[in-house]
Amino acid sequence: MEALGQVLSCPVCLELFTPPVLVLPCTHNFCKKCLEKILIRQNCSHVNGQFSCPMCRKIIHLRGRGIIGLPRNILVESILEKFKYELENLHAKEQNQLSQICEEHGESMNLVCLTDDKPICAICKLFGDHETHNVAKISEVYVERKKRFTQDLDWMFRQSEHAEQARKEIETKINELTYTIADVRVMIEAVGASLLKGIRWRMAELKAKLGKDYSTKVEKLQLAASELQVPRHLYHQMKTLLEQHSNSVHFLQEDKLFRSKVEKLMDGNSLHQETKDYHISVGQYFKDLIKGIHINNYISSNSDEILASSNELPEVFRPECPAFSFSGGIPNEPFCQKVLDFFQKSNEIKQDPIQKVSHSDGNNTPSRMDISVEADSASRQAIV
Known part of the structure; x- marks a missing residue:
C-alpha cells in the first residue's frame, strides 16, 4: 500500500493526487492546481505558451488552449478513488484492532470485569486493579449484551412508532384548533354583530319613544302653563277697568263680561293640575x-x-x-x-x-x- 501510495502521489506537492489529474505528453501526471503553479513560476501565461516538465525537462507546448487542452488521466483518478477507499478501510481495521488492545499492558482484551463493567486483559485480572473483581469471557458477555441490546432496540422502535403517532395526532389537534378558532371568530363576529344590531335597534326605538314622550308631555305642560296665565291677565284687566272706567254705564257693561269670565273660572276645574304624571x-x-x-x-x-x-x-x-x-x-x-x-x-x-x-x-x-x-x-x- 505504501508503494502504491508513492505512485499515486503528485511529484510537486508529494501528496496523493487531487483530481482532476492532468497527464503531459511526456506521460508524467500532475494535480491541476500544482500544474497551474508551475506555469506561474515559469512565466507561462499565454494560451500558446510553453513550459518544461518538472520531471524530465521536456518542453510542453500548450497549442492555443492553455492548460485546459491537456488531457485528464481518468485511469489514475479511478485507481486513486479505490486506493483511498481501501486506505480508509485499512485505517478503520487498525483502529478497531487498537481499540481491543489494553492501553496499560498492550495485551488483547478478552475479559470483561463485571464489577466495573469494562473490558480488560488477562494481566489486568491476574496482577492489575481487577484482581479481586468478578470477570467473564468477553465473547459470552458480548452475545448476552448484544441480545439484550437488540431487545432494547426493538422496544425503542415501538416507542418511537408510538411517539410518532402521538406527534401526528397532536399536529392534527393543532390544525383542528387553528381551523376551529377561525370558525369561532367568524361566529363571534356574526352573532355579536347581530346582538349589537338588536341593541342598536332597541336604542333607536327607545330614543324615538323618548322623543315622542318628551314632546307630548312638554306640549301638555306648556298648555297648562298658558292656562295658568289666564287669572293674571283677567286680574290686570279687571283692575284697569276699576281704576279707569269712564262712567257707570261703561263699568256695568264691562262688569257683566268680567263677571261671566270669573264665574266660568270658579265653576271650572282647579287651575293647578297635578304634574306628577308628566315625569319621565x-x-x-x-x-x-x-x-x-x-x-x-x-x-x-x-x-x-x-x-x-x-x-x-x-x-x-x-x-x-x-x-x-x-x-x-x-x-x-x-x-x-x-x-x-x-x-x-x-x-x-x-x-x-x-x-x-x-x-x-x-x-x-x-x-x-x-x-x-x-x-x-x-x-x-x-x-x-
Whole structure:
C-alpha cells in the first residue's frame, strides 16, 4: 500500500493526487492546481505558451488552449478513488484492532470485569486493579449484551412508532384548533354583530319613544302653563277697568263680561293640575333598554383584567364599559337603583338642563317636578 501510495502521489506537492489529474505528453501526471503553479513560476501565461516538465525537462507546448487542452488521466483518478477507499478501510481495521488492545499492558482484551463493567486483559485480572473483581469471557458477555441490546432496540422502535403517532395526532389537534378558532371568530363576529344590531335597534326605538314622550308631555305642560296665565291677565284687566272706567254705564257693561269670565273660572276645574304624571321615568327606560340582558352575571372581580389583556376589543368595550349577556331576565331592583343613582350623580356633575315646575299650597310647602332626559347615557357610562 505504501508503494502504491508513492505512485499515486503528485511529484510537486508529494501528496496523493487531487483530481482532476492532468497527464503531459511526456506521460508524467500532475494535480491541476500544482500544474497551474508551475506555469506561474515559469512565466507561462499565454494560451500558446510553453513550459518544461518538472520531471524530465521536456518542453510542453500548450497549442492555443492553455492548460485546459491537456488531457485528464481518468485511469489514475479511478485507481486513486479505490486506493483511498481501501486506505480508509485499512485505517478503520487498525483502529478497531487498537481499540481491543489494553492501553496499560498492550495485551488483547478478552475479559470483561463485571464489577466495573469494562473490558480488560488477562494481566489486568491476574496482577492489575481487577484482581479481586468478578470477570467473564468477553465473547459470552458480548452475545448476552448484544441480545439484550437488540431487545432494547426493538422496544425503542415501538416507542418511537408510538411517539410518532402521538406527534401526528397532536399536529392534527393543532390544525383542528387553528381551523376551529377561525370558525369561532367568524361566529363571534356574526352573532355579536347581530346582538349589537338588536341593541342598536332597541336604542333607536327607545330614543324615538323618548322623543315622542318628551314632546307630548312638554306640549301638555306648556298648555297648562298658558292656562295658568289666564287669572293674571283677567286680574290686570279687571283692575284697569276699576281704576279707569269712564262712567257707570261703561263699568256695568264691562262688569257683566268680567263677571261671566270669573264665574266660568270658579265653576271650572282647579287651575293647578297635578304634574306628577308628566315625569319621565329613567328607571323604566333603563329596564326597557336592558330587558333580556342579565348584567349581574358579567360583573366579576377579574373582568377588568380580562378585558384589559385583550388587544382585539374595540375601545367601547374596554374595562370602563359594562358587559352584557342576553338571558331573558330583568336586573333586580337594588341593581337598578344603583344604576339610577349613578345616572343621577352623573347628571348632577354634568349640570344637565332640568325643567322645574313649582307650586305652593296653603302651608307654603313647595311641590317640585323634575324632568331629566339624557339620551345614550346607558351606552356611554360605566356601570360598576
